[in-house]
Amino acid sequence: MDQVEEKRFEFGKNWHDFIQKNFDAEKVQTSKRHILQFMGRSDLNGLTVIDIGCGSGLHSIAMLDAGAARVDGFDYDPDSVRASKFVQSQAGNPANWTAEQGSVLDDAYVAKLPLYDLVYSWGVLHHTGEVWHAIQNAASRVKPGGLFYIALYSADVQKDPTPEFWLDVKRRYVASGWLRRRLMDGWYVWRFEMYRDPRNLPAFLRRVREYKKMRGMNKFTDIRDWLGGWPMEFVYDKDAIDFVEKMGFKLEKIATGEANSEFLFVRNA
Numbered sequence: 001m002d003q004v005e006e007k008r009f010e011f012g013k014n015w016h017d018f019i020q021k022n023f024d025a026e027k028v029q030t031s032k033r034h035i036l037q038f039m040g041r042s043d044l045n046g047l048t049v050i051d052i053g054c055g056s057g058l059h060s061i062a063m064l065d066a067g068a069a070r071v072d073g074f075d076y077d078p079d080s081v082r083a084s085k086f087v088q089s090q091a092g093n094p095a096n097w098t099a100e101q102g103s104v105l106d107d108a109y110v111a112k113l114p115l116y117d118l119v120y121s122w123g124v125l126h127h128t129g130e131v132w133h134a135i136q137n138a139a140s141r142v143k144p145g146g147l148f149y150i151a152l153y154s155a156d157v158q159k160d161p162t163p164e165f166w167l168d169v170k171r172r173y174v175a176s177g178w179l180r181r182r183l184m185d186g187w188y189v190w191r192f193e194m195y196r197d198p199r200n201l202p203a204f205l206r207r208v209r210e211y212k213k214m215r216g217m218n219k220f221t222d223i224r225d226w227l228g229g230w231p232m233e234f235v236y237d238k239d240a241i242d243f244v245e246k247m248g249f250k251l252e253k254i255a256t257g258e259a260n261s262e263f264l265f266v267r268n269a
């Protein structure tokens, strides 16, 4: 069955729960640091930005705080938009930050968007069910000479267990009810965080504390997002680079994390 037609993971609910419980100034600074560090810049002064699949809204506010002239965010899931709007209200509803419902696969919607200095889409395009179509539409909104910062689940990283193993887990997770999902969360922690050895519990708890220093996110929110994240496709880094470069971009930087590869491209002027 087509991935898009199957039951989807409720990303937005996960983000809304996360941001309501966890939003604070420190998370904004952590996200800002991560974005600027990866981009090799000290600020985003004066840049117009679109945050595609804005999720919790945390990274939108971080980019505004880094000096972006405006940030427009959109997300397919109305609960993600609600999460972003919650963050907007916490930040005093800045006039230069919008968040609305929309799909990167909706060609007519995307075509109406302006061109931006920076198109940012972190951990989104592989969750649309049509990753190449999504990358193409997202890239189409980058100004000549502008920046394209995306993160995609990397097939290069995911060797053991295989991508097929995880796709099957995800299908089962989204088809499960609350209790079975909590059991699967526990199974994941036991098997992949504690390696089936209770003596690894302190190290796991230490990683939970350290985790929020990476992008300002929460380990358990991201475990649910990982297990449930469906639809989902894994992408080889080289395939992504070739695809984007063929559209008239040049790769500036790539960094591979636990599961995502981050790419920074510049559009030819």
Ligand SMILES: C[S@@+](CC[C@H](N)C(=O)[O-])C[C@H]1O[C@@H](n2cnc3c(N)ncnc32)[C@H](O)[C@@H]1O
Binding pocket: 011, 012, 015, 052, 053, 054, 055, 056, 059, 074, 075, 076, 077, 080, 102, 103, 104, 105, 121, 122, 123, 124, 127, 128, 225, 229
């Ligand atoms: C893993 S989350 C990442 C959220 C955020 N970018 C971050 O880095 O925390 C993926 C997000 O992509 C959104 N999404 C999925 N399909 C989409 C689509 N077709 N158009 C726009 N957003 C989409 C989901 O609703 C979800 O909020």
